[in-house]
Amino acid sequence: MSLKSGLATFVGKSTYTLLYGVLHRGGTSLPGKLATKIDPNVMKSYAEKYDVILITGTNGKTLTTTLTTRVLREKYADVITNPSGSNMMQGITGTMLTAKLKDKTQRPIALLEVDEANVESVARQLKPKAFVLTNIFRDQLDRYGEIYTTYEKILKGIRLFPGATVIANADSPIFMRGDLPNPKVYFGFNHLQTTNSMRAPHNTDGVLSPTDNSILRYHFMTFGNQGDYFSVTDDFKRPALDYAVTSLNKLTPISSNFDIDGVTYQIEIGGMYNIYNALAAYAVGRFMGVSATQIQKAFSSNAQIFGRQESVKVKDKEVTIVLIKNPVGANQVIDMMKTDEQPFSMLALLNANYADGIDTSWIWDADFESLHDTGIKAVATGGERYKDLYVRLKMAGFGDHPVYQDLQKIVPAIASMPTKRVYILATYTAMLQLRAELKQQGYINTGMGD
Template structure:
């Protein structure tokens, strides 16, 4: 480590200690200070780790958490960025706070923002990279899905020795010519549809064949553009799956049961989209030598991640906080809510800061029209862009009589004990999720805000 890196690391560690000893913490500032002194500090920080990068539009945080849980079944020293600070400065902070490894070469499982992959691989050569999916997200930052994928590829090209573990059900991930070894995971839970021929919905992104640009067909579709795809014009098709889901045995709002390669698994979180995250984590665990039974035990004991179906108890209310940020993720959450047989209250919070995506037009692609058909006696809308989300639900057919508008998030927290149902679901964009979570912490419903 150079003298410059040593000074930068010392300043970063000191700032981290001060922030977490005397203030409320912080995951970005220490990293910002460190990289200001030494922009190449990641090179020295990551050289003694086996690094696994997890990136993609949706599912990075949960995939990272489940991967860490799985790897800890075999490895004693596994470092990660649990607060979701996935930009360069947050990743630097992750290494700053790392304890000294006590056993074998430590592992670092890093959630990395798509646009920041190249900022990491420029200095760190990962052992493996996981690509979860690519969906339209934050148009002001990323543009269309092909632009986002290009950002990831630019980073991957700097790490040709890394094994890429990728979602085989996503057509875009089989379209590049990277030199890396690649392993694919996906769903094989509908073998009876092997000869079916269907198309995705007309407004679905990413359904053009990467080779001939004709519309892809599917034998089966999981959701959006994910599934067993093929092109009848040029023969482009889903690759062989190295890790496959066999069947889904139970889907509830708070848990999912499924089989992977003949082994039963359970995660205490709902939604088909989260089964993909578990399958990705399983794939990493297997290439790292973790046994299926050990991975199953890790999944069943997983802790809820902040904002990712985190359950907060407010008196007798069971409040589930869910991050939403793009149409595909939102529609999967709405689909998950539809599996709840009990009545529940719905709170929708919309912000439009840089971390959320300034363009809020994506809410019009959300299937909010399903909400009036569910057993929801009370809905509340709020956040900095409360007018937008309020109008969207009005157009979706939500009756005014059960719809309350409350821009002030602190007042929403105070209103929760008065809601008519035991279950409450809060769907919030990123900064709105942080804000209301801090309000929960201030009122003592959770121990603290995020790190």
């Protein structure tokens, strides 16, 4: 470790100690920010000390990282991670600098969620053993551009390490682009056995064949551009799966029961999209030598996941906080709500800060209209861009409804909802603001990174 690197490490660790030990505040971004100002390459000294696994993609990074951490801790004593979703260079640097290891005899694992645009810079310093690719959907066009631009950002990091294993969602055809020499592990869904042929819905992104850019067809689709695809112009098709969901047994708003390769698993969170996250965690676990029995035990944990279908009791209301940020994710949340057999209310919060994505046009591709076929009894909108969301829901047929630009009014608003069950759909910074308000009023005891 060079003198500059040593100083950067000292400053980062000291800042972390001050924040947590003295001021009792969370967060790893500030320690990482200060350390990288002194030495932008401070993490290089950690590359040889860890087996590094990077998880990236549009949706599901945080939950996949959380589930994978639980899986790996069934076998490994030291698995460090960035559980709060601080997934850019500064946050990841802070995570590496402040990690506390327990077992000196076992090689530690750094399992890190990484923002798509940061894969190259993080990989360059940490030399990953594996890259995990969840999916790529249209998201934050102001930051990433279209989906092929986003994937190219990820590929720049993977191409630096041709020996690293790529653990990819094979149901997403975009991941078949790039002609990578890396070892590959593929996961996906094989829950339907059919020879049907179907086209994707007209507004689906990412359905071009990587061989000749023709429009792919599907034997079945799960959601977004994902499914069992094939080309009608050549012999391109979805590759054989190493690990597959073979049955969807029961889906509710709060749990998912499914089979992977014939063995039953359950996670205490709803939505088909979260089964993909569990499947990714399963694939990483098997890659790292974790047994199926150990994975079943890891999945059975019902610990809350920050901002991801987090359940909060507000007076007599059962509140579920769900992160939304793009049309595919929003539609999956809507589909999850459709599995609720009880009446419910919905409060949607929209911000458009840098971390949310400044472009809010995606709300017009979210299928709010389909909620009319559910037990929804009331809607309300809020957040800094409440006017946009108000118009969207009014156009979806929900008419005039309450709006709450001031999040201090959210808790009374929740209490006034006509149903016991309330779903709050929020973009990232709106979710942070909401949690801060709920924490201040005593409804949440933990904050980000606690």
